[in-house]
Amino acid sequence: MKKDKPKYKQIIDAAVVVIAENGYHHAQVSKIAKQAGVADGTIYLYFKNKEDILISLFEEKMGQFVRSIRSRMAGKENAVEQLEVLIESHFYMLSEDYHLAIVTQLELRQSNKDIRLKINEVLKEYLLLVDEILHNGVKKQIFSEELDIRLARQMVFGTIDEVVTTWVINEQKYDITKLAPEIHSLLVKALSK
Amino acid sequence: MKKDKPKYKQIIDAAVVVIAENGYHHAQVSKIAKQAGVADGTIYLYFKNKEDILISLFEEKMGQFVRSIRSRMAGKENAVEQLEVLIESHFYMLSEDYHLAIVTQLELRQSNKDIRLKINEVLKEYLLLVDEILHNGVKKQIFSEELDIRLARQMVFGTIDEVVTTWVINEQKYDITKLAPEIHSLLVKALSK
Amino acid sequence: MKKDKPKYKQIIDAAVVVIAENGYHHAQVSKIAKQAGVADGTIYLYFKNKEDILISLFEEKMGQFVRSIRSRMAGKENAVEQLEVLIESHFYMLSEDYHLAIVTQLELRQSNKDIRLKINEVLKEYLLLVDEILHNGVKKQIFSEELDIRLARQMVFGTIDEVVTTWVINEQKYDITKLAPEIHSLLVKALSK
Amino acid sequence: MKKDKPKYKQIIDAAVVVIAENGYHHAQVSKIAKQAGVADGTIYLYFKNKEDILISLFEEKMGQFVRSIRSRMAGKENAVEQLEVLIESHFYMLSEDYHLAIVTQLELRQSNKDIRLKINEVLKEYLLLVDEILHNGVKKQIFSEELDIRLARQMVFGTIDEVVTTWVINEQKYDITKLAPEIHSLLVKALSK
DNA sequence: GATGAATGAGCATTCATTCAT
DNA sequence: AATGAATGAATGCTCATTCAT
Known part of the structure; x- marks a missing residue:
């Protein structure tokens, strides 16, 4: 189950921080990836888009x-x-x-x-x-x-x-x-x- | 006063229609201009942006x-x-x-x-x-x-x-x-x- | 008629040069625009994609x-x-x-x-x-x-x-x-x- | 000799099928690996790229x-x-x-x-x-x-x-x-x- | 005042390749 | 030998705004 893997929660928590600090429209995937400490592509192993x-x-x-x-x-x-x-x-x-x-x-x-x-x-x-x-x-x-x-x-x-x-x-x-x-x-x- | 000129209200009413029918994210300035019956550039004579x-x-x-x-x-x-x-x-x-x-x-x-x-x-x-x-x-x-x-x-x-x-x-x-x-x-x- | 405007042919000729010199897969739209002497966005006034x-x-x-x-x-x-x-x-x-x-x-x-x-x-x-x-x-x-x-x-x-x-x-x-x-x-x- | 090992031919035959069925541009390495019944990385033990x-x-x-x-x-x-x-x-x-x-x-x-x-x-x-x-x-x-x-x-x-x-x-x-x-x-x- | 052609910055997503196990 | 999770470079297109006419 993907939702139980640590990176799943890691990316979601990163998204919360990035959206809160940069605003919805400036929350690029690459920023979320950086905050989560993973590569951009890794995001797409856990989320469709x-x-x-x-x-x-x-x-x-x-x-x-x-x-x-x-x-x-x-x-x-x-x-x-x-x-x-x-x-x-x-x-x-x-x-x-x-x-x-x-x-x-x-x-x-x-x-x-x-x-x-x-x-x-x-x-x-x-x-x-x-x-x-x-x-x-x-x-x-x-x-x-x-x-x-x-x-x-x-x-x-x-x-x-x-x-x-x-x-x-x-x-x-x-x-x-x-x-x-x-x-x-x-x-x-x-x-x- | 710009607000009293007919095109001012004309553009605002056009914006209401265009946003309601297309949604906020598809309400391009050019659509609003078209709906208002003016050129894109004209919008900027009445509104800053x-x-x-x-x-x-x-x-x-x-x-x-x-x-x-x-x-x-x-x-x-x-x-x-x-x-x-x-x-x-x-x-x-x-x-x-x-x-x-x-x-x-x-x-x-x-x-x-x-x-x-x-x-x-x-x-x-x-x-x-x-x-x-x-x-x-x-x-x-x-x-x-x-x-x-x-x-x-x-x-x-x-x-x-x-x-x-x-x-x-x-x-x-x-x-x-x-x-x-x-x-x-x-x-x-x-x-x- | 768009096809009769000078920029239409200008962009096509630019595309021929860029594709010939860079190969099909390295012929980015921005390169074609540059070669044609227009902005990237201008391409899309003349071509759908x-x-x-x-x-x-x-x-x-x-x-x-x-x-x-x-x-x-x-x-x-x-x-x-x-x-x-x-x-x-x-x-x-x-x-x-x-x-x-x-x-x-x-x-x-x-x-x-x-x-x-x-x-x-x-x-x-x-x-x-x-x-x-x-x-x-x-x-x-x-x-x-x-x-x-x-x-x-x-x-x-x-x-x-x-x-x-x-x-x-x-x-x-x-x-x-x-x-x-x-x-x-x-x-x-x-x-x- | 790598060419004589069974997986070599297995991968090539998989490539033919995958390319024929998906088209050249949709024939990803991972699809070929899957069709061949091997892991993505295994491909690279038999082919340079x-x-x-x-x-x-x-x-x-x-x-x-x-x-x-x-x-x-x-x-x-x-x-x-x-x-x-x-x-x-x-x-x-x-x-x-x-x-x-x-x-x-x-x-x-x-x-x-x-x-x-x-x-x-x-x-x-x-x-x-x-x-x-x-x-x-x-x-x-x-x-x-x-x-x-x-x-x-x-x-x-x-x-x-x-x-x-x-x-x-x-x-x-x-x-x-x-x-x-x-x-x-x-x-x-x-x-x- | 009015026009509309032209501009150009900005970004989600794919996939060949690597390497720790 | 074999695996497969992780990587990260690379690009077409939209649309708010400008400015020459």
């Missing part, structure tokens, strides 16, 4: 992201607590990975439609997680029984994403993890009966 | 957007009603301009960081409007007195933006104006005491 | 070639004399254009299948000319009435082509036009009753 | 070709009969080896000038055979005493080669061996007194 690097990057990182949130959520049965963990984890993990935050919030959004469609596929995993929390909350009668899950999910994701993007645009000048309680409180109020 | 077209496009359209919402809000003193008008207007205006919705929600976001920063400058006008509503609501004790205006604004804008983007990605298959009451209700619950 | 340059080169030169032979044949009614003119003209014209001889006999044959198919299309004009001479000779009972035109044409073309290629491979060390009478005599003997 | 495979291929196959014709000619003393055997054998052997015909008539001609020059070296064996027949015919006063052997050889080879190439381009749709008598007859007429 440049597009494939970006999609794999997102899959790999977003996969970890969702798995990590799920494991942190383990044991929490209450939807309010689950949402708390989701927000805290989301903010915490991006605050711990400076480069990844820039890449996911700003740079990867410049990619063409094909790449973004594939990225959206990957995002669905995250959105499903949000849906699970919302369904749980409604079932346990913590959230409003008339809640439109689809719209509520858009509010939750839209709010979190906007807060993170604003923080990245402001060059991460403040501690985003400190915003979690207030965001959580706002969202819970919106969702509750 | 391609970047300037895009920023001007956003300024022009977002300016109209905010002015239009303000005029619809005239007479409403209640923050809850004002927010209602904001959401309804936002959804209504984009639902009336198919091309503009695609351009602002999907295509222009593919531009590079520099352009997006300038676009954010222009967005501030809209965000100020949101802030005004929120301040008003807090002052009139309709919204929670402990509301963090900055975060609340990010929630309002993030939610509205995500709802619109989802609608555009789904090719505007449903009537977005019908979602306004529910979104309004969710946000008001979040903001209220 | 590199392949198109090569096909156009062959069309242009082979077209002239056939037209030139036809005009030299004007007035000759006798198939034996027509064949004489054909051979003499063929040898003479290539002996006058050192670079073109190299390009048509050696370099262009390295092109890929697509290009060679299109080149073969163009060659058909020449082969039709040979057919006309052969038909004429048979009709006038100068050539054998049982002549298989298709095979005879392959003999005529194969012989002429091999003689020219041998001369080019030997770096044109001898005067090929002096070989015309003997080749003519051999072919006429073969074709005659 | 890719060029060397192609030249060796031609040497090996053309050597067999000439030896085979010579053995079929054994016993024929008459130049006319010898030429008959040459043409028949040439056509017969290529009609029996579908892949080889494609490779020698079409694909190998796309190789660069250096390789083609070396291939021509190998071809000399064949041309010497033609020369022998011609000399024999002249000595025995069957062929014209004034025959220019060099030009006559070019006619014989050029004609045969063109007939075979035309047959291969037409995807071997007809039986080329049936053309031998007519080609023989044309050539004998040309060469005779």
